Amino acid sequence: MAQPKQKFVGRSVLRLEDRPLLTGAGRFAADISFPGQLHMRVVRSAHAHARILAVHTADAAALPGVHAIWTAADVAHIPPIDFRLTKLVGLEPYRQRALATDRLRYVGEPVAAVFAESAYVAEDAAELVQVEVEELAPVLDALQEPQAFADGLRSEPAVVRKGFGDVDAAFRKAHTVVELDLTVGRHSGVPMETRGLIARHDRTRDVLELYGAAKVPHWNRAQIARMLGRALESVQLYEGHVGGGFGVRGELYPEDLLVCAAALKLARPVKWIEDRREHLLATNHSRQQSHRVRAAVDADGRILAIDDEFFTDQGAYLRTHAATVTDLTAAMLPGPYRVPAYRAVGHVRLTNKTPCGTYRAPGRFESTFVRERLVDAIATRLDIDPIELRRRNLITAAEMPYLRTLGTLGTEIELDSGDYAGLLDKTMAHLDWPALQRRLAQRRAADELVGAGLVMFVEKTGLGPRDLARVSVDGDGAVEVVTGAASVGQGVETVIAQICADALGVDYAGIRVVHGQTDRIAFGMGAFASRVTVMTGEATRIAAAKVRARAVEVAAELLQAPPDLLDVVDGRVVRTDAPEGPSISLGEIARTLAASPDGGLCAESWFQTDHMNYPYGVHAAVVAIDRGTGAVTVECYLVAYDIGKAVNPMLVEGQLVGGVLQGLGGSLYEEFRYDERGEPLCVTFADYLLPTAREAPPVDVLISEDAPSPLNPLGLKGAGEGGASAVGAAVAAAIDAALGMPGAVTALPVTPRKMREILRQETL
Amino acid sequence: MLGEYAAEDGRILAGGQSLVPTMAFRLAKPAHLIDINGIAALEKLNVENGSLSIGACVRHAAFHRPALAGPLGALLTTVVHHIAHYPIRLRGTFCGSLAHADPASEWCLVAATVGADITAISTRGTRTIAAADFFAGIMTTALAEDELLARVNLPVLSRDTRFGFCEFSRRAGDYAIAMTLATLRLEGGAIVDPRVGVGGAEAFPRRIPEAEAALAGRAPNEAVLRAAADAAAHAIDPLEDIQADAAYRRDLVRAMTRRALARACA
Numbered sequence A: 001m002a003q004p005k006q007k008f009v010g011r012s013v014l015r016l017e018d019r020p021l022l023t024g025a026g027r028f029a030a031d032i033s034f035p036g037q038l039h040m041r042v043v044r045s046a047h048a049h050a051r052i053l054a055v056h057t058a059d060a061a062a063l064p065g066v067h068a069i070w071t072a073a074d075v076a077h078i079p080p081i082d083f084r085l086t087k088l089v090g091l092e093p094y095r096q097r098a099l100a101t102d103r104l105r106y107v108g109e110p111v112a113a114v115f116a117e118s119a120y121v122a123e124d125a126a127e128l129v130q131v132e133v134e135e136l137a138p139v140l141d142a143l144q145e146p147q148a149f150a151d152g153l154r155s156e157p158a159v160v161r162k163g164f165g166d167v168d169a170a171f172r173k174a175h176t177v178v179e180l181d182l183t184v185g186r187h188s189g190v191p192m193e194t195r196g197l198i199a200r201h202d203r204t205r206d207v208l209e210l211y212g213a214a215k216v217p218h219w220n221r222a223q224i225a226r227m228l229g230r231a232l233e234s235v236q237l238y239e240g241h242v243g244g245g246f247g248v249r250g251e252l253y254p255e256d257l258l259v260c261a262a263a264l265k266l267a268r269p270v271k272w273i274e275d276r277r278e279h280l281l282a283t284n285h286s287r288q289q290s291h292r293v294r295a296a297v298d299a300d301g302r303i304l305a306i307d308d309e310f311f312t313d314q315g316a317y318l319r320t321h322a323a324t325v326t327d328l329t330a331a332m333l334p335g336p337y338r339v340p341a342y343r344a345v346g347h348v349r350l351t352n353k354t355p356c357g358t359y360r361a362p363g364r365f366e367s368t369f370v371r372e373r374l375v376d377a378i379a380t381r382l383d384i385d386p387i388e389l390r391r392r393n394l395i396t397a398a399e400m401p402y403l404r405t406l407g408t409l410g411t412e413i414e415l416d417s418g419d420y421a422g423l424l425d426k427t428m429a430h431l432d433w434p435a436l437q438r439r440l441a442q443r444r445a446a447d448e449l450v451g452a453g454l455v456m457f458v459e460k461t462g463l464g465p466r467d468l469a470r471v472s473v474d475g476d477g478a479v480e481v482v483t484g485a486a487s488v489g490q491g492v493e494t495v496i497a498q499i500c501a502d503a504l505g506v507d508y509a510g511i512r513v514v515h516g517q518t519d520r521i522a523f524g525m526g527a528f529a530s531r532v533t534v535m536t537g538e539a540t541r542i543a544a545a546k547v548r549a550r551a552v553e554v555a556a557e558l559l560q561a562p563p564d565l566l567d568v569v570d571g572r573v574v575r576t577d578a579p580e581g582p583s584i585s586l587g588e589i590a591r592t593l594a595a596s597p598d599g600g601l602c603a604e605s606w607f608q609t610d611h612m613n614y615p616y617g618v619h620a621a622v623v624a625i626d627r628g629t630g631a632v633t634v635e636c637y638l639v640a641y642d643i644g645k646a647v648n649p650m651l652v653e654g655q656l657v658g659g660v661l662q663g664l665g666g667s668l669y670e671e672f673r674y675d676e677r678g679e680p681l682c683v684t685f686a687d688y689l690l691p692t693a694r695e696a697p698p699v700d701v702l703i704s705e706d707a708p709s710p711l712n713p714l715g716l717k718g719a720g721e722g723g724a725s726a727v728g729a730a731v732a733a734a735i736d737a738a739l740g741m742p743g744a745v746t747a748l749p750v751t752p753r754k755m756r757e758i759l760r761q762e763t764l
Numbered sequence B: 001m002l003g004e005y006a007a008e009d010g011r012i013l014a015g016g017q018s019l020v021p022t023m024a025f026r027l028a029k030p031a032h033l034i035d036i037n038g039i040a041a042l043e044k045l046n047v048e049n050g051s052l053s054i055g056a057c058v059r060h061a062a063f064h065r066p067a068l069a070g071p072l073g074a075l076l077t078t079v080v081h082h083i084a085h086y087p088i089r090l091r092g093t094f095c096g097s098l099a100h101a102d103p104a105s106e107w108c109l110v111a112a113t114v115g116a117d118i119t120a121i122s123t124r125g126t127r128t129i130a131a132a133d134f135f136a137g138i139m140t141t142a143l144a145e146d147e148l149l150a151r152v153n154l155p156v157l158s159r160d161t162r163f164g165f166c167e168f169s170r171r172a173g174d175y176a177i178a179m180t181l182a183t184l185r186l187e188g189g190a191i192v193d194p195r196v197g198v199g200g201a202e203a204f205p206r207r208i209p210e211a212e213a214a215l216a217g218r219a220p221n222e223a224v225l226r227a228a229a230d231a232a233a234h235a236i237d238p239l240e241d242i243q244a245d246a247a248y249r250r251d252l253v254r255a256m257t258r259r260a261l262a263r264a265c266a
C-alpha cells in the first residue's frame, strides 16, 4: 500500500468551524432553551468571611413566579466537588460544596439558589433573599501566617516540594548569589461567553442531560453521576459552541451541580446563564503568587543552583485543580537552562477571595517571569550581556532528550527534543537584534524611554495518558471522526479533520468531527494542557490509518489488484500504476462491509503516552514609556516558537497571538483587586481592564519546526499556551531596558500608577 | 409628562448609554422612563446668534465631522473621538452627558471650559444655567427632577482661537483619569484669553483660574506652560479611586495640561 501523503497537514487551510459561526448558526449556551424551563439565579455572599446565622427566603419565595429557593440544607446530600488532577492527599476538607453551609469564605460564594419562571423574576427574588451573618476577619494576604480554616485545619492545605541536587552546597561554593522578591497579580481567563448551563431530566429514558459543557465533559459527567447517585449511562453532557475557555470554563463548579440537582428534583429543565459580574466573582481566578528566589552562580554566570520559596494565593477553597498551579510552577521553573541543583517550596495558601484554578499557561506564566527576571538579574550583577548569559546556561540539542528529574501531573519531565540555542539564533536574526538595539539606543539618546526585552521559555503540551478516536466511513463515503476531545474554539474540528484526511486519503473539508458529546464515545479527556492536537490527533491518525488499510484490503479483492499498488486518493482507492484505471470509492467499500462483523468501514484507536512533550520559544517585546503618565505602550512583539510540526500554521499563529494578548493583559492591565475588607473592586469591565484591539501591538510570529517530538510519528507538539507563557517576563525586561534601570520591575501588572512611582525613583 | 412623572421616579431616556447600564446593574430602578428619542424639535444642531445650539437628541456622532467651520467645530471633532467607542457614540447624546454629569465626561469639560449656556425646561417654565453654575458634584447638577435639559449653547470661538486637548485613560475609549482642554489666543506673542479646563480629576470639570493666571499676557514658552501645568496640578482637589491616588492624579493633570497647552500653542 502506498504511503499516505501530507496534503492537508502543514497547510493553513480554512477552519471548518467557521461556516456556522459566520452565518449566524452558532449555538452557544444561552441559545439553548427547553419548553417549561426554570431559570436559576444564585444568591451570592456579600461578605469575604462570615458565619451564616440564617438565610431568610420567605420574601423571595412570595414573589409571583418563584418556583423554589434552595439553601445548603436542600443540597446536603451532594458531596463537595472533587479534584481532577492531584496526587496530594489530605486536601478533602478544603473542597467547596454546591452551597455554603455555615461559613461564607469569599464575596460571590453561592449561598442560595432561586428557581423561577423567568430570569428576571429569579434575579428580583434573589435580591430579596436575606443572609444574616456574623462577620469575621478576612485573610487577604497569602504571605500572612496561615490561620485556622476550620477546626484543626490551617489555611495552608499543602506545601509542594520539588528539587534535586545539593542546593546548600552549591550556594556555599557560589561565586555570586542573586536574590529577588517577585510577585504576579491575580488575574484570569475571561472568555467572551460567560458560563451557561441547561439541565434537563428526560424522564422517559431516565437520562439527565446537561448542555453547556466544555473542556472536560467526560470527567464532569462521571463526577455528576457519582455525586447525584446516578448510573453513568443515565447522565449525558453536551458541548455546544464555546466562546472561549482558557482553562476556567468547563471545570466542575457549584452551579453545575445545582442545575442538575434542580432539574431532577423540580422535574423541569433548569437554565442558568452567568452574568459578567458573576463571572468575575465566581469563575476561577488564577496566577497570584509571591516568590523569594535566589540563584547561586559561578564567575562566568553559570547557574549552580536555584532556590525558590513561593506562596500561591489560592482563594477560598481548593477547586478541581487542587494544587496544580503551584505544582506546575515548581516543576517548570528551571525552563530551558541547565540547573545542577534545584529546590522549590510552594505554599498553597487559602485566602478569602475567589478560588483559583488554571489559566492558559498555568505555572509557566508565573515561573517564566520569575526565572527570566532572575537570569536578567544575574546578567546585571556580573555585567554579562543577558543573551550571552542565557546561551551559557541553555541545555544543548546534543543533550536531548534531557531528564529533568522532576515530575508533574503524574509524569516525569523529560525534555523530549529541542534546539534552544538554534531558535535563539533564528530569533536574533529575524529581529536583526543588533540593529534594533542601535535604533533604540538612538531614541534613548533623544530622551525617549524605549527598550527591548528578550526572554526564553519551555512549554509543556500533549498531556496523556491516553485518548480514543473512532473513524468511520458511511455508504455515501461521508467520513466521521468521533473523539473525546473538547472544543473551546481553538479549531479542533479543522485540525483533527486535516490529520484524518491525510491518514485516510480524503478531503478534509467533508469530514465531520464530533467532540464533547458523552453519548457518542465512552472515553474522553477533553481540552486542556495543549493536548488535543497531540493526543486526539494521534489517536485519530491511527484509527484513520486502520480504516485506510482495511479499505485497501477490501479494494484489493474487489479490483483484483495487489494491495501494494493501491492508494487512497480523494476518497477513492486507485491503482498507483494506473491512476486513470478502475477505482472504487470508500463509500462503495463501506457498503460491501455493512453486513460484515466489523459493522462497516470503521476503526477505533487509542493513543497512549506516559510523557508530555516540550515545545519552547523566545518572546521579545519593544516598549515605550510615557514619562508624564507612566503608561507603557508595547510597540511590537515577537513570538518565536518551535512546535515540532504545525498541523495548521494559521491556527498556531492565532493561538500564539491570542496568548500574547492575554499575557499583556496580566502584565499591564488585568488585576482582580480587593479592598481591606475583602470586597472585590474589579467586577465589571470598567474596572477589570482587558486589553482591546486598540491596545494590541503588532505581533510577529516565527513558527519553527526544528524539533519534532519523538513521542508521536507526526512530531506534534501543542500550541495553546506558548503565546502567554513568557509575556510578563518579556515586558518586564523591556521596561527595565527602557528605563535603564535593571531589575526595576518586580511585580505584575505594571500599571501606569506603579510605573510613575518607579519613575519618581529614577528622577530622585 | 416629566412634570407628571418626575415625582414618581420618572426619568428621561436619551441615548441610554449611561442609564441602561446602571439599570442593568440594578443601581437605578426608575419606575417610569420617558423616551425623548424621535422628537424632531430636540434633534436640532445649528448656529444661531453666535452660538452653536445642540438639542437634547443630538448624538455624539454628530461631531465626528466638524459641525461648523472654525475652531469650535475642530475642537468638538477632536474631543468626540475620546468618548467611549463608536457604537456608543452613535446612541449617546451631548445633552445626556451633561445631565448625567460624570466627572470624566468630555462634553462636560467642553461645556465648562468654553462657557456653555444650558437651557432647562419644565412645566414651570424655561431657564438658562451657565456651565459654571451647572455642575454641583459627582453626577449632580443644577437640574431639577422635573426639568428637561432641552439644549446646550456653546459660544462660537473666534477664528483666531487656538485649542489643545489631551486625555489620559488606561485603554482607548475608557473614561478619562485626567484630561485638559485649553483655549487661548496669541496676540503680539502673548497669550490672551486663556481658558484651562480640567476634567476627570475632580468631582466635576471646571476651569482652573490659577493656571489661566499663569498664562495670561505671557509668551507661550516652555517655562510658562510648565508653570501653568504645575499650577493646575496644585490647584485641584483630586479624586481618589482604584486607578489613581491623589499624587498620581496630580501628576496626570500636570502632564495633560502641559500637553494640551503645547498643542494649543503649536
Ligand SMILES: Cc1cc2nc3c(=O)[nH]c(=O)nc-3n(C[C@H](O)[C@H](O)[C@H](O)COP(=O)(O)OP(=O)(O)OC[C@H]3O[C@@H](n4cnc5c(N)ncnc54)[C@H](O)[C@@H]3O)c2cc1C
Pocket (backbone or CB within 6 Å): B011, B012, B013, B014, B015, B016, B017, B018, B019, B020, B021, B056, B082, B083, B084, B085, B088, B091, B092, B093, B094, B095, B096, B097, B099, B100, B102, B104, B105, B106, B107, B143, B147, B148, B149, B150, B173, B174, B175, B176
Ligand atoms: C462602555 C462605555 C464607555 C463610555 N465612555 C465614555 C467616555 O469616555 N466619556 C463620556 O463622556 N461618556 C462615556 N460613556 C457615556 C456615554 O457618553 C453616554 O452616552 C452619556 O454619558 C449619556 O448620554 P445618553 O444620551 O446615553 O444618556 P442616558 O443614558 O439616556 O441618560 C443618562 C442620564 O441623564 C438623564 N438625561 C439624559 N438626557 C437628559 C435630558 N435631555 N434632560 C434631562 N435628563 C437627561 C437620564 O435621565 C439619565 O439619568 C460611556 C458609556 C459606555 C457604555
